[in-house]
Amino acid sequence: MITTITQFRLPQPIALDEARRIFLSTAPTYQGVPGLISKCYVLSEDGSTAGGVYLWTSRAAAEAVYTEAWTRFVTDKYGTAPVVTYFDSPVVVDNVAGEITSDR
Incomplete structure (x- = not known):
C-alpha cells in the first residue's frame, strides 16, 4: 500500500467553513x-495550506490519478500547484473496521 500526501499553499488563507464547502464540491470525484x-x-x-492524505493499493494506482490534468484541476481550483509526496504503508490500523492490514 502507498500513502500520498498532497499539499498546496493557498494564495490567501481560507476559513474552515469555506474549506469544507470546497472539499465537499470535489469529494464525489474521488x-x-x-x-x-x-x-x-x-x-x-492557519488556513494557509490545504491538501489531502490518500491511501492507495499501489503506487501505480496513485500515479494514474496524479496526472497533468489533475495538477491543472487542483491549480485552477486553489490557485497554486500541488506537491505530492509518496510513502510506503506496510501496515494500516483501521479502528472503524477493527482491522490491521498488511501489504503482504
Whole structure:
C-alpha cells in the first residue's frame, strides 16, 4: 500500500467553513477511483495550506490519478500547484473496521 500526501499553499488563507464547502464540491470525484482506499482532506490551522492524505493499493494506482490534468484541476481550483509526496504503508490500523492490514 502507498500513502500520498498532497499539499498546496493557498494564495490567501481560507476559513474552515469555506474549506469544507470546497472539499465537499470535489469529494464525489474521488468516489470509486480504482485503487483509492481512502482520502482525508486537510487544512492547516492557519488556513494557509490545504491538501489531502490518500491511501492507495499501489503506487501505480496513485500515479494514474496524479496526472497533468489533475495538477491543472487542483491549480485552477486553489490557485497554486500541488506537491505530492509518496510513502510506503506496510501496515494500516483501521479502528472503524477493527482491522490491521498488511501489504503482504
